[in-house]
Amino acid sequence: MPVKVANEWLNSCSGCEIAILNLGETLLDLLPQIEFVHIPVLMDHKHYGQLGEKREIDIPKATVGLLSGGLRNEEHLEVAHEMRKKCDILIALGTCATHGGIPALINSFTNDEFLEYYYSTDSTEPGAKIPDQGISPLLDRCYALDEKIDVDIYLPGCPPHPDQIATAILALLNGETPDLPFKSVCDTCPAIRKGKGNITTIKRFTENPEYDPDKGIDEMRCLLEQGYLCAGPVTRAGCAGNDGDAPRCISARVPCRGCYGPVRQDGNQLLDMLNALASNGIDITSIPDRSSLLRFSGAHNRLVPSIKGDK
Amino acid sequence: MGKTIHISPLSRIEGHANIDIQLDDNGEVASATTHFNSIRGFEKYVQGKPAEEVTRIVTRICGICPWHHHLSSTKAVDACFGANVAPAGHMLRECMQNMAHINDKILHFYFLAAPDFIMGPDADYKVRNVIGIAQAAPELAKKVIKMRQLGQMMMEKFAGKVIHPIAAVPGGFSKPMSDSQRKELIESTKTLLDFATFSMAHAKENIFPAYMDDVTTLGSITTGFIGTVDYHGALNFYDGNIRLMMIDGSFQDFNDADYLDYIAEHVEPTSYGKFPYAKSWNQGFSMDIDNPKGVYRSNCLARLNTCDHISTPLAQAELEAFREQFGRPAQHTLLYHWARLIELVYACEKTLELLMDTAICGKETRFEVSPKAGRGVGHVEAPRGTLIHDYTTDENGLIEKANMIVGTTHNLAPISMSVEQSAKMLIKDGHVDETILNKVEMSVRAYDP
Numbered sequence: 121m122p123v124k125v126a127n128e129w130l131n132s133c134s135g136c137e138i139a140i141l142n143l144g145e146t147l148l149d150l151l152p153q154i155e156f157v158h159i160p161v162l163m164d165h166k167h168y169g170q171l172g173e174k175r176e177i178d179i180p181k182a183t184v185g186l187l188s189g190g191l192r193n194e195e196h197l198e199v200a201h202e203m204r205k206k207c208d209i210l211i212a213l214g215t216c217a218t219h220g221g222i223p224a225l226i227n228s229f230t231n232d233e234f235l236e237y238y239y240s241t242d243s244t245e246p247g248a249k250i251p252d253q254g255i256s257p258l259l260d261r262c263y264a265l266d267e268k269i270d271v272d273i274y275l276p277g278c279p280p281h282p283d284q285i286a287t288a289i290l291a292l293l294n295g296e297t298p299d300l301p302f303k304s305v306c307d308t309c310p311a312i313r314k315g316k317g318n319i320t321t322i323k324r325f326t327e328n329p330e331y332d333p334d335k336g337i338d339e340m341r342c343l344l345e346q347g348y349l350c351a352g353p354v355t356r357a358g359c360a361g362n363d364g365d366a367p368r369c370i371s372a373r374v375p376c377r378g379c380y381g382p383v384r385q386d387g388n389q390l391l392d393m394l395n396a397l398a399s400n401g402i403d404i405t406s407i408p409d410r411s412s413l414l415r416f417s418g419a420h421n422r423l424v425p426s427i428k429g430d431k
Numbered sequence: 432m433g434k435t436i437h438i439s440p441l442s443r444i445e446g447h448a449n450i451d452i453q454l455d456d457n458g459e460v461a462s463a464t465t466h467f468n469s470i471r472g473f474e475k476y477v478q479g480k481p482a483e484e485v486t487r488i489v490t491r492i493c494g495i496c497p498w499h500h501h502l503s504s505t506k507a508v509d510a511c512f513g514a515n516v517a518p519a520g521h522m523l524r525e526c527m528q529n530m531a532h533i534n535d536k537i538l539h540f541y542f543l544a545a546p547d548f549i550m551g552p553d554a555d556y557k558v559r560n561v562i563g564i565a566q567a568a569p570e571l572a573k574k575v576i577k578m579r580q581l582g583q584m585m586m587e588k589f590a591g592k593v594i595h596p597i598a599a600v601p602g603g604f605s606k607p608m609s610d611s612q613r614k615e616l617i618e619s620t621k622t623l624l625d626f627a628t629f630s631m632a633h634a635k636e637n638i639f640p641a642y643m644d645d646v647t648t649l650g651s652i653t654t655g656f657i658g659t660v661d662y663h664g665a666l667n668f669y670d671g672n673i674r675l676m677m678i679d680g681s682f683q684d685f686n687d688a689d690y691l692d693y694i695a696e697h698v699e700p701t702s703y704g705k706f707p708y709a710k711s712w713n714q715g716f717s718m719d720i721d722n723p724k725g726v727y728r729s730n731c732l733a734r735l736n737t738c739d740h741i742s743t744p745l746a747q748a749e750l751e752a753f754r755e756q757f758g759r760p761a762q763h764t765l766l767y768h769w770a771r772l773i774e775l776v777y778a779c780e781k782t783l784e785l786l787m788d789t790a791i792c793g794k795e796t797r798f799e800v801s802p803k804a805g806r807g808v809g810h811v812e813a814p815r816g817t818l819i820h821d822y823t824t825d826e827n828g829l830i831e832k833a834n835m836i837v838g839t840t841h842n843l844a845p846i847s848m849s850v851e852q853s854a855k856m857l858i859k860d861g862h863v864d865e866t867i868l869n870k871v872e873m874s875v876r877a878y879d880p
């Protein structure tokens with residue numbers, strides 16, 4: 121008997137679902153063992169019945185639920201509760217679901233501040249009223265899933281690497297709990313670290329680091345030690361997949377920005393990074409926008425309207 | 432009033448929308464409203480961020496077309512900082528832009544749209560999807576999945592990240608391409624080009640002919656169009672003028688920096704998404720399906736209508752045949768799928784052309800830039816339409832003000848109109864069934880919000 125799987129996307133960009141499709145042939149191999157009962161990106165199962173006649177959301181029962189995106193409006197909340205009710209094992213898929221992700225940057229502003237701005241940009245008809253009919257009212261801020269419903273498995277990543285999605289699904293098919301390591305991005309990064317660099321201030325990424333393009337990452341000096349803010353030390357590993365490649369951004373010679381969220385589910389990337397920098401004698405006021413260290417993990421009340429920019 | 436039908440969620444599309452169809456006492460469609468239900472506020476929360484960081488934040492607007500946001504945003508930041516772009520960096524960006532189009536078109540055509548054509552609009556929803564295709568036509572499905580995977584992985588291997596990319600930077604690109612990478616990419620692109628011509632021929636022979644009635648009626652409306660053309664009037668996904676075409680086929684070309692003179696956004700009480708329209712036509716805005724005002728469409732059909740020609744041979748031949756059959760501008764909504772395949776051929780040919788030039792392997796891919804105050808507008812053609820990012824920075828190069836018009840929004844008015852048109856055409860005497868409702872959705876999937 122194939123295992124029933126349901127998927128929904130909430131305050132998401134659909135990148136997590138594209139990561140599922142990026143399983144490619146692995147997905148084809150998995151198909152005989154799983155049966156999708158609800159997955160809007162691929163399949164036309166409807167919330168209100170196939171003829172739109174029901175009054176309440178109805179998602180079929182499933183063993184495994186994959187839920188991407190955080191919670192931003194009342195419809196998201198309703199769908200999340202229904203998924204929780206109908207799925208035996210609920211996976212928070214992606215950093216939006218586990219920590220709020222990029223959309224939780226909105227938590228630095230009140231709804232009024234942002235709606236007024238959005239409906240009065242230079243291209244918008246002057247005097248536009250804020251829409252309010254037949255659309256779902258906003259929650260007061262953007263929430264991670266576990267602030268409102270119970271989550272069984274956390275699978276962060278923006279998006280999660282397809283290898284990790286496969287690992288998790290395969291483990292569940294075998295009746296096991298997926299074993300995802302708690303390592304940092306630095307732990308998987310081959311760049312050369314010499315210990316304390318001689319930097320005291322942080323550079324912006326408007327110039328290129330030094331490296332020889334004909335040589336591997338293992339011959340490049342760590343970007344942080346070159347003075348670029350790299351969130352590798354405080355970010356959970358996984359983006360490189362199972363093949364032992366370099367972390368994805370580092371392989372393009374670009375510093376990590378923390379998209380997998382903190383190393384531990386309840387860690388705080390901002391505090392941990394400031395500590396790490398300060399203890400290496402780096403002036404933390406040289407970071408142009410410190411709240412950006414919470415760029416992927418602004419839910420759980422980490423970002424609030426009073427913490428907007430920097431100072 | 433009669434009953435209300437809620438179609439929610441719209442499926443096999445990218446994005447969050449639903450439809451309410453209201454029937455009157457006689458069972459006729461009184462109204463059909465498409466609600467675009469997603470609002471996240473990127474314009475607001477990029478404020479105060481260093482502009483060079485914003486290029487890797489706005490990618491999360493869409494996980495299907497993150498490259499186009501990344502590139503359009505990087506072009507806007509270049510303009511804010513007055514940056515020159517290193518020639519090899521420019522080529523690499525343009526190459527990634529075209530590669531990303533290849534993957535998107537395979538995804539959209541085969542995964543999102545084709546189930547309606549291959550399994551049929553009346554097939555049970557349980558099999559009317561790519562998994563159903565995998566069972567009914569395993570060889571085709573396998574090929575499609577392999578090709579999409581090839582396209583995704585070639586970008587990831589070279590540029591680090593394929594979903595939510597990071598490699599385009601103000602002043603250029605973060606790393607050079609080696610000659611061996613170039614050769615490997617050429618081989619992969621050739622494979623994809625073969626697949627593109629196969630798809631084109633396969634669809635023209637086996638898919639479209641069976642649905643010609645639907646193609647010429649379903650969701651049909653008459654509007655203007657928007658797209659980007661280079662300085663010779665040829666289709667271009669990366670650079671050039673924006674061309675706004677009126678219903679009669681006449682057009683205005685303009686520079687992206689002047690977009691505010693040509694486009695405005697209307698707000699409806701029933702959607703979070705705003706509705707762009709042609710301000711420069713001076714007719715205001717109306718979604719009346721018989722007499723629309725200011726409404727134009729974006730995405731592949733729009734681009735093929737607006738361009739004078741295509742610079743690559745196989746796609747140009749397809750365009751000529753297409754124009755012969757459907758005219759210019761072609762209006763039928765389901766022709767979007769046909770146009771999508773022509774663009775798939777073009778994107779492969781164009782990528783190959785860029786890779787054949789060894790200058791793409793130039794070692795200097797990035798000029799150093801300094802953050803400063805300025806205003807910059809950047810645009811590219813995203814698969815779903817002309818994508819505009821407009822930023823103003825302060826003296827530290829932090830974002831002060833931002834406005835974005837994403838590809839899909841240009842199509843929100845036409846999508847709403849096509850939904851209303853198809854609902855009114857198909858629902859009679861209160862009779863609705865799954866096939867009818869799926870056909871209403873097919874008129875959305877042509878554009879894909």
Ligand code: SF4
Pocket residue numbers: 131132133134135136137188189213214215216217221222277278279280491494
């Ligand atoms: S975690 Fe990232 S990829 Fe997934 S929905 Fe959120 S923004 Fe998109």
Ligand code: SF4
Pocket residue numbers: 305306307309310311313341342343344345350351352353367370375376
């Ligand atoms: S480059 Fe970044 S991820 Fe790699 S070791 Fe240095 S700080 Fe860690």
Ligand code: SF4
Pocket residue numbers: 305355356359360367368369370375376377378379380592
């Ligand atoms: S290097 Fe950091 S920002 Fe880049 S993909 Fe990995 S975790 Fe995400």
